[in-house]
Amino acid sequence: MMRRLALTGLLLAPAHALAEMALNLPAPATGIARDIIALHTFVLWICFGIFLVVFGPMFYALWRHRKATGHVAATFHDNRRIEVLWTIVPIFILVSMAWPATQLILAMKNVGDSDLTIKVTGHQWQWEYEYLDDGVRFASLLATPRAEIDGGHPESAHYLLEVNRPLVVPTGKKVRLVVTSTDVIHSWWVPALGVKQDAIPGFIKEAWFRVDTPGTFRGQCAELCGIGHGFMPIVVEAMAPEQFAAWRTEQEGAAAKASLSAQAAANAVLSLDELKSRGEKVYANTCAPCHQPTGAGIPGAFPPLDGSPVVNGAMEAHLNRVFNGKPGTAMQAFGKLKILSDEDIAAVITYERNSWHNHVAAPGNIVEPADVAAFAAHQ
Amino acid sequence: MTDIAATHPTQHGSHPGGLARWLTTTNHKDIGTLYLWFSLVMFLVAGALAMLIRAELFKPGLQFFQPAFFNQLTAMHGLLMIFGAIMPAFVGFANWQVPLMIGAPDMAFPRLNNWSFWLLPAAACLMLSSFFVPGGAVAAGWTMYPPLYIQGGIAYDMMIFAVHILGLSSILGAINIITTILNLRAPGMTLMKMPIFVWTWLITAYLLVAVMPVLAGAVTMLLMDRHFGTHFFDASGGGDPVMFQHLFWFFGHPEVYIMILPAFGIVSTILPTFARKPLFGYVSMVYAVASIAILSFVVWAHHMFTTGIPAGAQIFFMYTTMLIAVPTGVKVFNWVATLWRGSITFETPMLFVLAIVCLFTVGGFSGLVLSVVPVDVQLQDTYYVVAHFHYVLFAGAAMSIMGGIYYWLPKWTGHMYDERLGKLHFWLTAIAFNVTFFPMHFLGLAGMPRRIPDYAPQFADFNMMASIGAFVLGASQLLFLYTVIKCVRGGKPAGDKPWEGATTLEWTLSSPPPYHSFTEPPQIYLEAPHGHA
Numbered sequence: 001m002m003r004r005l006a007l008t009g010l011l012l013a014p015a016h017a018l019a020e021m022a023l024n025l026p027a028p029a030t031g032i033a034r035d036i037i038a039l040h041t042f043v044l045w046i047c048f049g050i051f052l053v054v055f056g057p058m059f060y061a062l063w064r065h066r067k068a069t070g071h072v073a074a075t076f077h078d079n080r081r082i083e084v085l086w087t088i089v090p091i092f093i094l095v096s097m098a099w100p101a102t103q104l105i106l107a108m109k110n111v112g113d114s115d116l117t118i119k120v121t122g123h124q125w126q127w128e129y130e131y132l133d134d135g136v137r138f139a140s141l142l143a144t145p146r147a148e149i150d151g152g153h154p155e156s157a158h159y160l161l162e163v164n165r166p167l168v169v170p171t172g173k174k175v176r177l178v179v180t181s182t183d184v185i186h187s188w189w190v191p192a193l194g195v196k197q198d199a200i201p202g203f204i205k206e207a208w209f210r211v212d213t214p215g216t217f218r219g220q221c222a223e224l225c226g227i228g229h230g231f232m233p234i235v236v237e238a239m240a241p242e243q244f245a246a247w248r249t250e251q252e253g254a255a256a257k258a259s260l261s262a263q264a265a266a267n268a269v270l271s272l273d274e275l276k277s278r279g280e281k282v283y284a285n286t287c288a289p290c291h292q293p294t295g296a297g298i299p300g301a302f303p304p305l306d307g308s309p310v311v312n313g314a315m316e317a318h319l320n321r322v323f324n325g326k327p328g329t330a331m332q333a334f335g336k337l338k339i340l341s342d343e344d345i346a347a348v349i350t351y352e353r354n355s356w357h358n359h360v361a362a363p364g365n366i367v368e369p370a371d372v373a374a375f376a377a378h379q
Numbered sequence: 380m381t382d383i384a385a386t387h388p389t390q391h392g393s394h395p396g397g398l399a400r401w402l403t404t405t406n407h408k409d410i411g412t413l414y415l416w417f418s419l420v421m422f423l424v425a426g427a428l429a430m431l432i433r434a435e436l437f438k439p440g441l442q443f444f445q446p447a448f449f450n451q452l453t454a455m456h457g458l459l460m461i462f463g464a465i466m467p468a469f470v471g472f473a474n475w476q477v478p479l480m481i482g483a484p485d486m487a488f489p490r491l492n493n494w495s496f497w498l499l500p501a502a503a504c505l506m507l508s509s510f511f512v513p514g515g516a517v518a519a520g521w522t523m524y525p526p527l528y529i530q531g532g533i534a535y536d537m538m539i540f541a542v543h544i545l546g547l548s549s550i551l552g553a554i555n556i557i558t559t560i561l562n563l564r565a566p567g568m569t570l571m572k573m574p575i576f577v578w579t580w581l582i583t584a585y586l587l588v589a590v591m592p593v594l595a596g597a598v599t600m601l602l603m604d605r606h607f608g609t610h611f612f613d614a615s616g617g618g619d620p621v622m623f624q625h626l627f628w629f630f631g632h633p634e635v636y637i638m639i640l641p642a643f644g645i646v647s648t649i650l651p652t653f654a655r656k657p658l659f660g661y662v663s664m665v666y667a668v669a670s671i672a673i674l675s676f677v678v679w680a681h682h683m684f685t686t687g688i689p690a691g692a693q694i695f696f697m698y699t700t701m702l703i704a705v706p707t708g709v710k711v712f713n714w715v716a717t718l719w720r721g722s723i724t725f726e727t728p729m730l731f732v733l734a735i736v737c738l739f740t741v742g743g744f745s746g747l748v749l750s751v752v753p754v755d756v757q758l759q760d761t762y763y764v765v766a767h768f769h770y771v772l773f774a775g776a777a778m779s780i781m782g783g784i785y786y787w788l789p790k791w792t793g794h795m796y797d798e799r800l801g802k803l804h805f806w807l808t809a810i811a812f813n814v815t816f817f818p819m820h821f822l823g824l825a826g827m828p829r830r831i832p833d834y835a836p837q838f839a840d841f842n843m844m845a846s847i848g849a850f851v852l853g854a855s856q857l858l859f860l861y862t863v864i865k866c867v868r869g870g871k872p873a874g875d876k877p878w879e880g881a882t883t884l885e886w887t888l889s890s891p892p893p894y895h896s897f898t899e900p901p902q903i904y905l906e907a908p909h910g911h912a
Contacts, residue, residue, distance in 0.1 A: 022825035022837065025757055032753075040754045047744040050708075054715060054740065061718040062733070067655070073722035077657040086712045087663075087705060094701045097751060102694055104753040109690040149833060152440030159439065160835045179687075184527040185620060187685060187760060191826045196756050198686045200621055201526060202614020205687030222685075222760040222828045224520045226527060227446040230831030289446070298447055300514020300532035329530055 026191045029217055029238070030209045033194030035104050043097055050093075108194075111206045114176035118167070122179075122186030122199035122221070124330040125228025125289075128337065129167050132178075136251045139339045140165050142231045146284055149231070161218040166235035170244035171214055177207045182337070183330065184226060190219035190236055198223055211238035226330055228289055268343075272350065272366055279351025282344045287352075290330060295356040302330070306356040315364050318349055319375050335376060342372040394894075402497070405489030406894060407474045408791075413496050414471030415784075419860065421463030421503065422777070426853050428456040433815075433849040436842050441833055449832035450518035451510065457521030458538070461638070462545045463503055465772065468780045469641040470495075470552050473580050475791065477556060479885035479892065480574045482565030482901040487558035491551055498548040505541040509534035520830060522631070523598065525612040525623050529605055536605065539598045546591040553587035556580055565884075567903035571665070574883045575658060578665050579644030582672045586637050589676075590630040597626035621686050628679035636675045638772060639739075640668055642779035643710060646732050648883070649786050650714055653729035654721030655880040660713040667706035667713075674703050684755045693752045700750040704743065711740055726878075727801035731782030734809045735775060742770030745820065760830075763823025769816045778808070781859065788863065789877045793891040794870030800862040807855035814848030 028034040065071045119130040126141035143162040148155055156162060169175050179188055181199035188207075189196040192215075197207040211217075219234040239247065270278075284293065287305075291297050295306035305311050310318050322345055323335030334340040340348070349367045353360040394400055404410060432452050435443050444452070474492070478485055486492045509516040514532030517523070528535060560581045564573070573581075601623070603609040610616020612623045651658045658664065680688055680696040688696075714736050723729075745767040749755050758764060781804075789795050818841035823829075827838045834842065876886040888896050 023821050025824050026826055033757075036753045036757055039751060040748065040757075043748050043751055043754065047747060051740070051744070054711060055737065058715045058718060058736070061715070061721065062723060065654075065718065065721050065723055067722040067724045071720075071722050073655040074720040075656070076720075077659055077661065079660075079716075082716075083660055083663050083709070083713075087709055090705050090708050094704060097747075098698060098701060101697060101751045101753060105690055105693050105697075108753060108756070109693075148440075150441055152438075152442045154439045154836050158835070160833060184530070185524060189760075189828070191757060194753075194757065196685045196759060200614075200686065203619070203621070203687070219826070220828050220831075224450070224524070224527065224760075224830045226530070227450060227518075229450075230446065230828075230833050298514065300512060300534075301447060301518075328526075 028194065029192040029211050029213070029215060030194050031212070032104070032108055032209065033192060035107075036194050039100055039104060042100070046093060046097065108207075111176050111208045113174060114208060115173040116170065117176045117178060118169075120167075120177050120179045120188050120199065122181035122183075122188070122225070122232075123332055123337065123339070124183050124226050125221075125232040126339065127167075127186075127188070127221075127232060127234060128339075131248075134248065134252070136248065136255070137338070138165050139337070140167065140235070141339075142233060144231075146288065158218065160231065161220070161233045161235070163233055163235045166216070166237040168237050168239065168244065168247050169211060170241040171211045171238045173241065174208055174210045177209075178204050179207060180204045183332075185223050186221050186225045186232070187223035188219075188234060189222040190217050190234055192217040193219075193236065196222055211236075214239050214243075231289075267370060269368055269370075270346075272354070275347045275350035275366065275368075276354055278344070279347035279349070280355075282340065282348040283351055286334070286340065287348065295352070295358075305352050306358065308358075311352050311358055312360055315349075315353075315367060315371070316375075318353070319345075319367065319372065322349055323372070323375060323379075335372065336379065342376065343369045345372045403493070405485075405493050407478050407486045407489070407492065408892070408894065410486075410492050410496050411471045411474030411476075412791075414467045414474055414499075417496075417499055417503075418464045418466075418468035418471060418780075419863070421459055421467070423856065423860070424507070425456050425459035425464055426856060428452050428459070429849060430853045432456060433846040435832060436834070437846040438843060439834055439836050439839055444832065446832045447518060448515065450520075450830070451516040453830050454517045454520050455506070455510070458517070459503075459506060460772075461521065461634070462542070463499075463506070465638050465776050465780070466545075466549065467499055469580075469583070469638070469776075470549075470556075472576075472641065472645070472780075472783055472787075473552075473556050473584075476787065476885065477559055477577055477580060478563070479888065479896065480577050480883050481560065481563060481568055482884050482897045482903070483559060483563035484895060484898050486555050487563055488555045492555055495548045495552040495555065498544050498551075502541040502544040502548070505537045505544070509537045512537070522627060523601065523623075524627075525601060525604065525620050528601055529612070536602065539602045542598050543595055546595045549587050549591050553584035553591075556584040557588070560584075565897070565900040565903050571662070572903065575647040575661065575664055576641070576644035576883075579640045579647075579668055582668050583637050583640045586633045586640075586672055586675070590633045590637075593626060594630040594634075597623060597630065600626075621683070624683050624686065625679065628682045629676070631682065632679045633672070633675040635768075635771070636671055638776045640672065642735070642739075642776045643668060645779040645783040645786075646714065646735055647710075649728045649732045649782055650717050650736075651882075652786075652878050652880040653726060653732075654718050654723050656717060656721040657882075658713070659716035659719075660709070663709055664713055667709045670706040671703060674699060674706070678703065681750060681755070684752050685759045697750055697752045701747070704747055704750075707743055711736065711743070726785075727796070727798060727805055728782045728786035730802065730805045730809075731778050731785065734805070735778050735782065738770055738774030738778070738809075738812070742767060742775060745770060758823055760828055761823035762819040762827045762829055765829050766816050766819035766823060769812075769819075773816070774812060778812075781805075781808070784863065786878070787885075788866050789873035790885055790888075790890050790892065792867050792870075793873055793889075794866050795873050795877060796866035796870065797862055800858065800865070804855060804858045804862055807851060807858065811848045811852035811855060815845050815852050816848075818842075818844050818848075 025037050117132045119132055121128040126139050128139045130137040140163045143164045144156050144160055179197045179199045181201040186199040193209040195207045195209050197205055215238055217236045221232045290302040291305050297304035310321055325331045325333035335345055346367045346369045353365045435449055512533050516534045517538045519527045600611040604611055610618040612618045612620045647658055678700045681700045785801050822838055822841050827834055873890040875889055
């Protein structure tokens, strides 16, 4: 039934649906992306020309030289002149493609004279941005609710292509990216900017872009990086330099305020229920993809938390695992990398220690933000 | 001499029956049959995985599978198709056809031949059973990139061992094929008089011997990193994850030609038969295949343009990659010239081959687009690449296998296949293939990454189209299975030479050929290169 509906839908696809069916590269926002489109169009026309030259005669032969029409086969099987010709001519065609491509490669690789440098770090499964000039640093992760994905009914306007905090850049400035990773290979890709750069753990690679006009540009991780590969989008917001400067000041203020409120939060004493309900939300977004909503994990790939010795053992060890992660696995250093706040870490640990079959005896069942802050201070 | 004959009872037609026949056989025809059935089973299994992938991607949102299982599907679909379906199928063709086409009594090393085949089911068991071990099968892509591959469970070790076994099988098979071709040709058949299919396999076999050890080495290094504390691919110990990609693609790009050169051979055999005209430019065809093979060793980093290799390397690998278009173009031009002023008919094998010439060329065009580094930066790891390699590997390799099966099945079984069913299978396959894979070009251009279990709604329409095409494509292959079984079980007698325009030696034998053929070398009367007399 669903298949039939889908088929009918396809046949009756109205004009607006066709308008959505993009047939070419997205609208460019940088000079490089514009040049790439021009180059692609040029190569495509060459292909189209060759297509006609090759398949014109072929289909002519298939039509006119059929046995059914009584055509008698010729016996020729060699022609030195034409064979040399169709070896030499393609070389000239290739040179006509290679020349502009080489120019563009050199332009794309020229990362010098940048106005601003941003460090992009891939983690399983979010991006972390750090403005190297002033130390503004934050994690950017998928904002689409997990329930919407698992429910199979996308509703968000930018389903899977929305983040909690976009990368903000000024227009008209040369932004240099230094790209790396802490676990597996990711790839930072925003089509409208004409940038795709693999993030290689242990190595720093460079890329650059200069956005012409303000706008929001969306992309995704392009290198298979595990189960969250389809769920680590990239959103870049380009704004005029004045607005960007204001945004930056705001960030510094916000950072100061955040540290104040973090101190306040760290001093706050939350009840078990408060921690658990907050922890449940953090767990659903951050932990459930691997450890599963049931805490059962995926045998052989991701360990269960239900009945886990770490979760049911000493609080210090549990805190250490969440704060520092487990190197060589998808378990991130959620505290050390500031992916989760102290409050969130406290909440999620408390949630884990009091859920499913885990019933850690008091007082070890509650972790307060202050405990996390104290732990962090010792690191 | 009589002593030798006495100790080789199978020499005179008395061989065990039943299962023991297939387990102990050293006969190239039996082993060819085993390879072909094995690959057909793997083709259907790996195809079934593709159906599951397309079911999940039918519409946005996660409907059937969690990402962990989805990633297993994509990785295992690729590995099983490449190592289980395509490569063994071509070795099956080599086993059946090389001795028949060069007038040899059998392969050079018959017992080795038996072992080369029986290694395959062992590897297949390892690969398939890995779905049921804790953590499930390999989910890190068929390319097995570390560090992701290092994170995996026991299935990842099983896959490494399976690759070792498959590599061993390929190397032994390749050595056998090289030795057979170089030593067992009938008197008078000089290298430049060999059928073009034999030429393509000779070059393919050299590629296999050259690159399978590189893959074996690379996966062994993965195993060492996983369990023995080495850091070949781990920067924290002085290694480099990108180093694996260099090793893998040094294997991987020639591997692409391992899967396409024998397909070229099949096309170049079938096309002249149904055009009733000799292959145009035999000599330049041989040189074109050899040039492609040699160039395939110096293009590997075009799979790595976005890893951050320096501009100089990008430019070098772009130029060498573009250069491959020259010999590939020569092949296509020669095929068109072969058709020109022929006397053309459209039996099922010919339909497949004509479709290959068109669709493989489309795959060649998208390959040319991808060779241009700045464009590749946009398209690398998107559905455009998925479209590209299916145009080359399904429409090139898999469809040439199907065409070859229809072409030689009458010879192998002695029965004609059902032409009506064959044509139906062809049209369903050709149309469904394009409905499935052509939209993927647009998906890639619009920005859909490959290997994702869920996607943004703007990609929904083309994905649904691709899924519908895929379901038809998958179902059509059951018709292929039925048509093949029907032909094996019976049908109109084929006669020695059912194809009017066929010229190679196998058609001088009865259909099916005797269990031991060419025990006396045939006389080769050809003056000019094969088929030009």
